[in-house]
Amino acid sequence: MLALALLCLPATKALAQDAGTINGQGVLDAVVAAQGKVVVIDFFASWCKPCLMEIPEFIEARKHYPADKVVFIGISLDQDQGQYFRFVKQTPFNFPVYLADPDVISTFGVKMIPKTIIYDPAGQQALNHSGFMPGEMLRQILDKLIGGEK
Template identity: 30%
Template sequence: MSQGGAIHQLARRLLAPGAMALLMIVGNAGATEETEMVDAPAFHLQKPGGGHIGSADITGKVALLNFWATWCVPCVQEIPHLDRMFGKYQEQGFVIIGVNYQQDEPRIIRFMEKRPVSYPMAMDPDGALSKHFGVRALPVSILIDREGVIVEKLVGTLTVKVLEAWLDRYLAK
């Protein structure tokens, strides 16, 4: 075998697993997971800059927990859309909590100063809540109905179209 052929074969062996992993990640982007209808766990999180927010604050409301990080490009891109949807549906009992995944408070505060939003942000510094919800990639959006039941889960970018469909279904109940 020529040196060029050997290099080509080696490159193929090394790149194939990486390409397969990338396909698995991209192929799952924006995938709605089969949601097991279970009660959402009780939680109590600190807000950047002070204060707390938790499950008691969403009782009787349709709540979206959006797990995100400042380094996650799709997460950052969906924030303005989520903010508009929050403003549009807040009076109907819709709330969003942006749950930052394992970043320090000063970084989150700096980010929020540059990109202010009207919905509350919270911190999950040790990833405990994220782990409880099965978050293994970002962004992840979890919808909890008025009875506190997890009714939808989406891994990847949450589009306005999908969120509106969810809200049409669950705000009416």
């Protein structure tokens, strides 16, 4: 039984990383579903160098903040699905990552990546940041939004 459970772990990890595709309404629905929590949405692509520098900072932040306080969602704007799947498989994401449907770009006004949108616990947009976000900046914003609780 234990051996069978251990065999299932890699598949579970993969499912936790690649959450499938998502459209703009799906992202908005995820924000509503997380009411009472801070929601961090990271828009990125596997070929984007600043994104590659930023993703480890988001992975570290996910480890630092409890899931009942902060929700992290990664949204890849990769157009090559194979490249996306290879990237997600080799990156140790600890939050769900979705492949964006084309309408996500217009729904969220993504003109450049990386882009980070953070919603407060009431579901109101607290930050809309284009460009690289250093980990320290992310932690300061999250600490302020959750009232210093961790």
